[in-house]
Amino acid sequence: MTVRSAAGIVAPARRERLNPLTLLAAAGSTAVMTTAAASWALSLAVAAACLGLSVAGGTARRLLPAAAAVLVPLGLSLLVLHGLFFPEGRTVLAEWGPARITAEGLGFAVQRILLLAAVVLALLVFSFSVSVPDLVAALSAKGVQGRFAFVLASTLTLLPAIAARAERIRQAQESRGLVVSRRLLSRAAAFRLQAVPLVLSLVEDAATRATALESRGFSAAGPRTSYREVADSRTQRILRIVLVLAAVAAIVVRVVPAGAGA
Amino acid sequence: MSSPSLTLASQERPVRRRLLEILGALAIAATYIYLVLNQPTDITGGPGSASALVALSGFLAGAVLLIIAVLPTLPASTLVLIPVALVLNIVLGQFVGSTLVPFYLDAIGTVLIAVLAGPAAGAATGALSSIVWSFFNPTVLPFAAGAALIGCLAGLAARYGLFRRFYLAPVAGFITGIIAGVVSAPVAAFVFGGTSGVATGAIVSAFRAMGDTLLAAITKQALLSDPMDKAIVFTIVALLVYALPRRTSQQFPFIRRHRVLAGKDQARKDQAAPGTGHTETPAPGTAPGTGLNG
Structure with missing residues (x-):
C-alpha cells in the first residue's frame, strides 16, 4: 500500500501552476486551524472539501486507499x-x-475521528498532488538545506526500487528452497534470509553513491x-x-x- | 565510505549548531513536562484542545531544530544512508507487520544508522523518518520527537559498547523502549485520543476499564509494548550489523573510533593477524562532522 502510494507520489502531478510551498502552507495551516x-x-x-479537491484534481483513486489505510484502524480503535x-x-x-x-x-470518539480525518485528508491532498521535483526545487530556492531536499527526494524515489529489490530477493530465496511455514521460528529464519542480503546490498550501494556525490561537490x-x-x-507569496x-x-x-487557566 | 571528502568542508560555526541542538532537546523536554503537568484538566475538555496543539508544535519544532543542527554536520557517506534507512523503516516494518503479528518494528533503519554512524545521525534519521513518512501517513508526524529519541539512545548504546555482545543489545533496546514509550504516550493521548492500532487500543481499553485516566492508560500500554518492540528491533539490528562484512562495517568512522563491534572484531583479529592498529585511525576527511557523532 505505502509502496504503491509512493510510486504515485513520484509520478509527476498534473497541476503545475501553484507553487508547492503555497500548497504546503495551505495544507499545514488548514490542519492547524482545524485542530x-x-x-x-x-x-x-x-474533510468534505479535501475529498472534493482530490476528486477534482484526479488524485482520489490513489488518495482514498491511503487515507483508509490510516483512518480505518485508528477509527475502530478509538x-x-x-x-x-x-x-x-x-x-x-x-x-x-x-x-x-x-x-x-x-x-x-466521533469528534476525535472527524478531526483526525480532516487533518489526515488535508495533508494527504497536499502530498498526493504536489510534484516532488518541484517541491525540492522550491525548497532549495528558499535556502532550505539541499541535504534535506536530497533525503526527501531520494527516499521517495528509492522506496519503489527497494521494494522491488526485496521482492527479487524473496523470489531468489524461494527458488533456493525457502519455505515459510506458520511457525514463528521458521518465519524469523525467513526474515533473516531476506533482510541480510537486502541490507548488505543497500549499504554497499550507498557507499558507491556517496563517492559519486562527493566527487560532484x-x-x-x-x-x-x-x-x-x-x-x-x-x-x-502574500498568501503564504x-x-x-x-x-x-x-x-x-x-x-x-x-x-x-491552568 | 571512509574516503575523505573530495571537496573542502564548509566552515560552519559549531557553537550555533550546538545551540540549536540544545534548543531542540529543550523544546522536546519542555513540551513533555508541560503536557504531563497539564493533563488532568484537559482530556475531558473536548478534542483538539490546547494540549494537542502544544504537543504537535512543541515536539515538531524540537525535531526540526535537531534536524537543522545535525544534518549539515553529517558526512556524505552517512547522509546517503539516511534515505536507505527511511525506506528500511517502511519496507521491513511492513514485512514484519505482515508476517510476525504483534509488533510494529518501524525503527529498524533508524537504529541501524545510529549503530553505524552515531547518536547525532540516529536522532536526525528518526526525526526525518517521521517527517518523510508523513507524506503517506500523516499520523506519524507528531511522533518525530520520539523517533529522534530512539535514534539518539540507540547511538549512545552503540557508543558505550552495548552492541559488542548480542545479549546486551536487547537490554539496551528494552530500556530505550521504556523511555521512548513514556515520551510518546502524551502524543497518542492528546493528539489522537488513543492509539492507532486495534490491538494496542484493546490494551488501553483494559486499563481504562480499571478507571485509569487516558494518559495513564496509554502510558501503561506503551510500557507493555514498546520495550518488547525495541528489544526485538535492537536484536534484529545487532544481527544485521554482525552479518555485514568487516570491510563494510569498518568503513564507518564511528564504528572504528568507539569499537562498536569490538567483540566480533576481537575474535576475528585473534584468528587473522594480531594488532591491526590501522583500523583505529579515523578517516581524515570526515573530521568536521565527527565531533558530533562521537
Whole structure:
C-alpha cells in the first residue's frame, strides 16, 4: 500500500501552476486551524472539501486507499476505546459487565475521528498532488538545506526500487528452497534470509553513491544553480505569509487562555 | 565510505549548531513536562484542545531544530544512508507487520544508522523518518520527537559498547523502549485520543476499564509494548550489523573510533593477524562532522 502510494507520489502531478510551498502552507495551516477550532462541523466541512479537491484534481483513486489505510484502524480503535470504556461518562446507554457505552464516550470518539480525518485528508491532498521535483526545487530556492531536499527526494524515489529489490530477493530465496511455514521460528529464519542480503546490498550501494556525490561537490558550500524553474508570484507569496500567520494566531488564541487557566 | 571528502568542508560555526541542538532537546523536554503537568484538566475538555496543539508544535519544532543542527554536520557517506534507512523503516516494518503479528518494528533503519554512524545521525534519521513518512501517513508526524529519541539512545548504546555482545543489545533496546514509550504516550493521548492500532487500543481499553485516566492508560500500554518492540528491533539490528562484512562495517568512522563491534572484531583479529592498529585511525576527511557523532 505505502509502496504503491509512493510510486504515485513520484509520478509527476498534473497541476503545475501553484507553487508547492503555497500548497504546503495551505495544507499545514488548514490542519492547524482545524485542530485549534475543534468543532465537528468544521472538521466535517474540511474533510468534505479535501475529498472534493482530490476528486477534482484526479488524485482520489490513489488518495482514498491511503487515507483508509490510516483512518480505518485508528477509527475502530478509538470507537472501541472510548465507546466502551469512558469512566468520565455519565449518560449510560448500555452496560455489559465492565463495558459501558456512554454518550459522552461516543461523542468524544466521533469528534476525535472527524478531526483526525480532516487533518489526515488535508495533508494527504497536499502530498498526493504536489510534484516532488518541484517541491525540492522550491525548497532549495528558499535556502532550505539541499541535504534535506536530497533525503526527501531520494527516499521517495528509492522506496519503489527497494521494494522491488526485496521482492527479487524473496523470489531468489524461494527458488533456493525457502519455505515459510506458520511457525514463528521458521518465519524469523525467513526474515533473516531476506533482510541480510537486502541490507548488505543497500549499504554497499550507498557507499558507491556517496563517492559519486562527493566527487560532484555534494558537500561543497556556496550557491547552486537549479535547472528547474518553479512558478511563483507576489500573490502567492502574500498568501503564504497570511496562511502561516493565521496558523500561528490559531495556536496562540487556543493555547494562551488554556495556559492562563491552568 | 571512509574516503575523505573530495571537496573542502564548509566552515560552519559549531557553537550555533550546538545551540540549536540544545534548543531542540529543550523544546522536546519542555513540551513533555508541560503536557504531563497539564493533563488532568484537559482530556475531558473536548478534542483538539490546547494540549494537542502544544504537543504537535512543541515536539515538531524540537525535531526540526535537531534536524537543522545535525544534518549539515553529517558526512556524505552517512547522509546517503539516511534515505536507505527511511525506506528500511517502511519496507521491513511492513514485512514484519505482515508476517510476525504483534509488533510494529518501524525503527529498524533508524537504529541501524545510529549503530553505524552515531547518536547525532540516529536522532536526525528518526526525526526525518517521521517527517518523510508523513507524506503517506500523516499520523506519524507528531511522533518525530520520539523517533529522534530512539535514534539518539540507540547511538549512545552503540557508543558505550552495548552492541559488542548480542545479549546486551536487547537490554539496551528494552530500556530505550521504556523511555521512548513514556515520551510518546502524551502524543497518542492528546493528539489522537488513543492509539492507532486495534490491538494496542484493546490494551488501553483494559486499563481504562480499571478507571485509569487516558494518559495513564496509554502510558501503561506503551510500557507493555514498546520495550518488547525495541528489544526485538535492537536484536534484529545487532544481527544485521554482525552479518555485514568487516570491510563494510569498518568503513564507518564511528564504528572504528568507539569499537562498536569490538567483540566480533576481537575474535576475528585473534584468528587473522594480531594488532591491526590501522583500523583505529579515523578517516581524515570526515573530521568536521565527527565531533558530533562521537
